[in-house]
Amino acid sequence: MKKMYVAGVDIGGQTAKIGIVDRKGTILARKVISTKYKDADKFITLLSDSIREMTADIGLENLNGVGVGAPDGNYYTGDIVEATNLMWAKGKTVHFANDLSKKLGGLKVTITNDANAAAIGEMKYGAAKGMKNFIEITLGTGVGSGIVIDGKLVYGHDGFAGELGHTCAVKGGRDCGCGQKGCLECYCSATGVARTAVEMLSKSRAKSLLRGKRDITSKDVFDAAEKGDKLAIKIFADTGRIMGEKFADFIPFSAPEAIILFGGLTHAKDYFLEQLVDSMNENVVFLWKGKVKVLVSALNESDAAILGASALAW
Amino acid sequence: MKKMYVAGVDIGGQTAKIGIVDRKGTILARKVISTKYKDADKFITLLSDSIREMTADIGLENLNGVGVGAPDGNYYTGDIVEATNLMWAKGKTVHFANDLSKKLGGLKVTITNDANAAAIGEMKYGAAKGMKNFIEITLGTGVGSGIVIDGKLVYGHDGFAGELGHTCAVKGGRDCGCGQKGCLECYCSATGVARTAVEMLSKSRAKSLLRGKRDITSKDVFDAAEKGDKLAIKIFADTGRIMGEKFADFIPFSAPEAIILFGGLTHAKDYFLEQLVDSMNENVVFLWKGKVKVLVSALNESDAAILGASALAW
Numbered sequence: 043m044k045k046m047y048v049a050g051v052d053i054g055g056q057t058a059k060i061g062i063v064d065r066k067g068t069i070l071a072r073k074v075i076s077t078k079y080k081d082a083d084k085f086i087t088l089l090s091d092s093i094r095e096m097t098a099d100i101g102l103e104n105l106n107g108v109g110v111g112a113p114d115g116n117y118y119t120g121d122i123v124e125a126t127n128l129m130w131a132k133g134k135t136v137h138f139a140n141d142l143s144k145k146l147g148g149l150k151v152t153i154t155n156d157a158n159a160a161a162i163g164e165m166k167y168g169a170a171k172g173m174k175n176f177i178e179i180t181l182g183t184g185v186g187s188g189i190v191i192d193g194k195l196v197y198g199h200d201g202f203a204g205e206l207g208h209t210c211a212v213k214g215g216r217d218c219g220c221g222q223k224g225c226l227e228c229y230c231s232a233t234g235v236a237r238t239a240v241e242m243l244s245k246s247r248a249k250s251l252l253r254g255k256r257d258i259t260s261k262d263v264f265d266a267a268e269k270g271d272k273l274a275i276k277i278f279a280d281t282g283r284i285m286g287e288k289f290a291d292f293i294p295f296s297a298p299e300a301i302i303l304f305g306g307l308t309h310a311k312d313y314f315l316e317q318l319v320d321s322m323n324e325n326v327v328f329l330w331k332g333k334v335k336v337l338v339s340a341l342n343e344s345d346a347a348i349l350g351a352s353a354l355a356w
Numbered sequence: 357m358k359k360m361y362v363a364g365v366d367i368g369g370q371t372a373k374i375g376i377v378d379r380k381g382t383i384l385a386r387k388v389i390s391t392k393y394k395d396a397d398k399f400i401t402l403l404s405d406s407i408r409e410m411t412a413d414i415g416l417e418n419l420n421g422v423g424v425g426a427p428d429g430n431y432y433t434g435d436i437v438e439a440t441n442l443m444w445a446k447g448k449t450v451h452f453a454n455d456l457s458k459k460l461g462g463l464k465v466t467i468t469n470d471a472n473a474a475a476i477g478e479m480k481y482g483a484a485k486g487m488k489n490f491i492e493i494t495l496g497t498g499v500g501s502g503i504v505i506d507g508k509l510v511y512g513h514d515g516f517a518g519e520l521g522h523t524c525a526v527k528g529g530r531d532c533g534c535g536q537k538g539c540l541e542c543y544c545s546a547t548g549v550a551r552t553a554v555e556m557l558s559k560s561r562a563k564s565l566l567r568g569k570r571d572i573t574s575k576d577v578f579d580a581a582e583k584g585d586k587l588a589i590k591i592f593a594d595t596g597r598i599m600g601e602k603f604a605d606f607i608p609f610s611a612p613e614a615i616i617l618f619g620g621l622t623h624a625k626d627y628f629l630e631q632l633v634d635s636m637n638e639n640v641v642f643l644w645k646g647k648v649k650v651l652v653s654a655l656n657e658s659d660a661a662i663l664g665a666s667a668l669a670w
Binding site: 174175189191192194196197198199200201202203204205206208209210213220221222225287290291292294295296297298299325326327328329330333 | 488489503505506508510511512513514515516517518519520522523524527534535536539601604605606608609610611612613639640641642643644647
């Protein structure tokens with residue numbers, strides 16, 4: 043009997059989204075559970091119970107497998123390794139795929155990091171449909187990436203390939219959570235945009251709606267830009283230029299057809315996309331000037347990661 | 357009847373090396389011809405005549421194909437595109453594979469760039485034997501690269517992937533032949549080393565065997581280093597550090613098992629390799645600190661490109 047369904051699970055710092063998905067990518071059932079547990083086993087039990095519950099009518103035996111997208115998820119080992127954003131995986135290795143599989147009677151569990159899952163979702167259902175070479179860049183709290191070459195996701199020697207958020211954007215620049223300085227993630231993530239705001243406010247004396255605000259977020263910067271705030275608009279423009287410079291460095295590696303942007307920060311694309319493309323084309327070697335598309339994801343954000351994760355399980 | 361031989365051709369700015377190779381990688385016959393012609397057809401005719409001549413005893417019909425490594429050779433199209441180092445392909449596109457095939461009675465001709473050919477040779481016969489993920493960096497007049505992921509050479513969307521010599525090593529740095537500024541090639545090639553020498557001599561007042569020398573080459577710098585010249589030693593140390601910083605940026609892309617150095621400049625490895633590895637490990641994100649090997653090619657330099665090119669033709 044052909045198994046018709048898979049479960050796709052997108053694990054984030056706050057919640058995990060679970061979906062039961064058919065071959066066409068239709069999500070038949072959804073559930074959101076908290077990930078804020080200190081104990082990995084507690085979370086994995088809750089997840090496996092949820093999957094059992096959600097498949098009660100179709101039967102667990104009709105599930106082809108479970109695909110999981112998680113921060114620092116390793117495709118080769120099935121582990122989640124030192125995920126700073128997950129309370130139960132901070133500073134340690136959780137044998138996630140193995141443990142979840144045991145609780146689901148040996149069902150196959152495949153795991154990868156969240157950005158890779160987004161790239162797979164994009165290729166199957168989104169803006170990269172039909173593409174064989176592209177780079178998915180996720181612009182969320184951090185900057186992640188999933189790289190597809192010749193139709194296949196790149197995992198590399200150890201399963202951790204595609205950490206473009208931790209390449210150097212500004213030599214000797216801002217401290218990054220990873221321990222290095224000047225990583226792309228420190229400038230072009232939501233938190234990076236907020237850091238740029240604080241920096242610019244302290245450096246300039248220009249008027250801005252952001253002045254005097256506490257704990258500025260990228261959403262604050264976006265709202266200010268929408269109201270015509272010049273400083274906010276400049277923050278996004280500079281963010282775009284830094285991204286473009288770095289993209290110019292990624293292109294000679296894999297010669298992608300497109301670079302696809304995914305995640306919360308893309309809502310502000312009107313304020314940075316043009317600058318990004320201009321700076322990318324200025325800085326890339328002549329072979330690719332004007333030749334690499336920069337697209338915004340065609341996936342519904344809340345579904346994308348579920349679909350990407352589910353695609354792993356086919 | 358099984359065809360037992362292929363021809364491997366390594367095209368450089370001065371000469372082309374031709375080899376007739378068997379399945380084990382034994383080079384049965386060799387020939388070197390000049391590439392210094394203004395007319396592409398003239399060179400292609402000479403090359404095809406040479407291959408015919410070299411296979412006179414085994415018979416052209418026993419040749420499985422011809423593999424060619426050439427600057428700016430494109431695997432997908434078979435063309436050599438705007439190769440600044442080849443008189444007959446400067447600023448234009450030469451349909452090389454197609455034209456050579458015609459002159460050889462329709463024999464299959466496969467082409468790729470010289471660094472890719474070196475990577476293939478390394479994987480089949482050299483330091484990357486058994487590796488599925490590595491990056492070959494060629495340090496010659498320029499800096500080239502061939503990237504292998506999951507056992508396959510990366511060509512990308514357009515066939516030009518792996519131009520790591522034209523990623524940015526120093527923002528706003530030296531003018532590069534490609535039109536950009538600060539490319540890795542401007543610092544870590546043989547010409548880059550010579551440029552560093554000129555720059556350092558003009559900046560410092562330190563004594564050096566290089567002072568007063570005209571048209572300094574990387575060989576001069578190497579000879580001076582061998583004699584204990586401190587400035588020359590510093591030139592290579594700085595070169596190593598710049599390479600290491602950039603390698604730290606390449607690793608998060610494809611998570612290679614090793615980065616393999618190939619080409620003339622590796623003769624000076626005693627003066628830069630340690631600094632390279634240190635700076636790579638300092639600058640790379642924690643996931644790969646101390647984990648990626650940096651190796652020097654195990655291929656005889658003059659054979660490597662022929663073998664790599666020949667491997668294309670199997």
